Amino acid sequence: MIYLDNAATSWPKAPGVAEAIAASVLEPIGNVGRSSHAAALAANGILYKCRSLVMHFIPPTSIEKVVFTRNATEALNLALFGSLQSGATVLTTPMEHNAVGRPIHQLALRDVRIEVCPCDDFGRIDAEIFRAELRRTRPSLAVFTAASNVTGAINPVETMVADCVSQGVPYVVDAAQSIGELPRWQFPDIGDGAVCFSLHKSLLGPAGVGVIALYGKFRPRPLYYGGTGSLSDSIFQPEFLPDCYESGTPAIHAIAGCASALEYCHTHESEIQNQRKLMGGLLQAGLLRFPELRMLSPDADRLPVISVTTRSRSISALTNALYTAGIAVRTGFHCAPLAHQRLGSTQAGGAVRFSPGFATTESEINQILAIVEGALRG
Numbered sequence: 001m002i003y004l005d006n007a008a009t010s011w012p013k014a015p016g017v018a019e020a021i022a023a024s025v026l027e028p029i030g031n032v033g034r035s036s037h038a039a040a041l042a043a044n045g046i047l048y049k050c051r052s053l054v055m056h057f058i059p060p061t062s063i064e065k066v067v068f069t070r071n072a073t074e075a076l077n078l079a080l081f082g083s084l085q086s087g088a089t090v091l092t093t094p095m096e097h098n099a100v101g102r103p104i105h106q107l108a109l110r111d112v113r114i115e116v117c118p119c120d121d122f123g124r125i126d127a128e129i130f131r132a133e134l135r136r137t138r139p140s141l142a143v144f145t146a147a148s149n150v151t152g153a154i155n156p157v158e159t160m161v162a163d164c165v166s167q168g169v170p171y172v173v174d175a176a177q178s179i180g181e182l183p184r185w186q187f188p189d190i191g192d193g194a195v196c197f198s199l200h201k202s203l204l205g206p207a208g209v210g211v212i213a214l215y216g217k218f219r220p221r222p223l224y225y226g227g228t229g230s231l232s233d234s235i236f237q238p239e240f241l242p243d244c245y246e247s248g249t250p251a252i253h254a255i256a257g258c259a260s261a262l263e264y265c266h267t268h269e270s271e272i273q274n275q276r277k278l279m280g281g282l283l284q285a286g287l288l289r290f291p292e293l294r295m296l297s298p299d300a301d302r303l304p305v306i307s308v309t310t311r312s313r314s315i316s317a318l319t320n321a322l323y324t325a326g327i328a329v330r331t332g333f334h335c336a337p338l339a340h341q342r343l344g345s346t347q348a349g350g351a352v353r354f355s356p357g358f359a360t361t362e363s364e365i366n367q368i369l370a371i372v373e374g375a376l377r378g
């Protein structure tokens, strides 16, 4: 198999991940915050280590504001359901993943008004237009993806956050695709908001762990209440962080794997990013040679996420050829139906998305391009 579906989840995982998970199972690891015996303290240590490593990849915040969730979807649900109430207005973009789109459409049923900032034909938000939309709509919250999971287009996150902050609007950044792919953002005025992501994509960790990093005074209501280990004698949820949001036993073994992945990503950051960038560029240049395909991804300011759709027929023949040849790509709507509507790719059945990883080689890209050529010419 040639694996080019790293935007869905990374493979291979970072070297050392399997060993770290195995060690966390083979050694006595207790539950977090539940006791002070050595095994429970070892579990606390795993969470602490992973939390501190996450801080290398996000704008500075304090460690207790790095809250673990199951994935980016849960982090985004917490941010949105926990902060938007009837009568509120949310400003968003046409390019959101269902992890944002579905919660806000549920909230719309509870009288939350959705305003959509327009984007260009590649799904990019223009910072000037976003600023004007903030002024026009005066939202209670702005939620936007840092980079599209369909076209890879990167948004001007630092400017967008700065505008939210200057207009006193809390922000929620969906960094699921971009975390680990871009230099760490600097938010000069931090304001109130959150950055949400998973650790299993570009950060090369195992599935099962997400993060909501909180900034300023942004404190959504918890989604879950229950055992935290702390304040065990109280019937009320602790109000302090991160316990307030971390109810129930965390995915300790996955978090052990994630800590190892983050260590690897931190020490090999530019090497990993350069390889992905290079492979993304080769793939895009190769796909642009086929006039039957419409390139959805911009050639600059994008992640190594390259999507094409077909001009005159459905993508199904191309999809079948790739799957038959053992190429793992993501086809269809990428959990972003409104993005495909905006891009005009709904009719063709969506798009074929190629997302190389740090282990992708030039020879694999050439094999894929040959299969695409065969499918289009055959």
Ligand SMILES: Cc1ncc(COP(=O)(O)O)c(C=O)c1O
Binding pocket: 007, 008, 071, 072, 073, 074, 097, 099, 100, 145, 147, 148, 149, 174, 176, 177, 198, 210
């Ligand atoms: C932009 C974006 N947001 C959110 C998500 C949800 O991530 P997860 O499935 O890890 O919750 C994804 C996953 O593909 C994504 O691409």
